[in-house]
Amino acid sequence: MTPIRHNRSDSDAVLDAVRDCVLAVGVRRTTLTDVARRAGVSRMTLYRRWPDVRSLVGDLMTREWVAVATGAMPERRPGADARALIVDGLVAGVEAFRAHPLFRKIVDVDPELLLPYVLDRRGASQEALLALLADAVREGHADGSVHAGHVERQARALLLIVQSFTLSLRTMTDEDDTDLSSEAFLVELRGILERTLTP
Structure with a gap:
């Protein structure tokens, strides 16, 4: 024991x-x-x-996913505005989630566990991620790097975008073709996020 x-x-x-x-x-x-x-x-x-085990796994996912997301956010650096930090952090977050052993195991063996959080309701980890994104969007409004808008709606739109890349990216990639590799799609993700946020 x-x-x-x-x-x-x-x-x-x-x-x-x-x-x-x-x-x-x-x-x-x-x-x-x-x-x-x-x-x-x-x-x-x-x-x-x-x-039950599902409630335990729910708390585990919250702990792990929030740690991945916060760990992916870059440190503030001179000359970097809030938009740059948001985009860098979200792209790094998608990469980190896709590489996370627990995430990979659940997607491979128990994918139905994720369906309620995709189709029916937000979970605790999504609420925590939305709070982090909303804070970052507010900073972007303040420094002028993110276009003005409804903070919570913008945060939710960002989460919708990165969730789709996190959960479905492997269905769209062809690792034998560099133009359709996961790395190429992460470049596309970066462009989508930039265009979504730029004033």
Whole structure:
């Protein structure tokens, strides 16, 4: 039984355990018993907070996706306006999501887990990403690099664009053709974002 790391919260230890389980066997084959064993906690400890594996995986996705998005945002640099930072961050974010082991595992083995967040409702991670984008858009309005508009609507439009590239890019690429490679489409994404945001 893997002990909980004492320098991390109990929640992080549990989420680390569910991540390891999902990477090993996928969401459908992960059980709360497996997670409890890996985290070094009792099943009742898990049941007090998470009624099932899907709720656990939902919290895991929120943690992982927000970390990917914030990690992709570039540091402020001299001469870079808000639009440049938004575009760089979103393109880097699409690349980071597509390379993330958990994202790849879910897309390959349990893609139906993502459908509610694409077709029916926003999840906690999407709400967090929208808040980050709205802040960045406001900065763009303030420095004049992003065209004036409704902040929340602009943030949602940006998320719609990058979600489509993140989730569906591999259906449109042909890695044997450099003109249709994922790298070529990321160049297109950069152009779309620039045109969407430029005053």
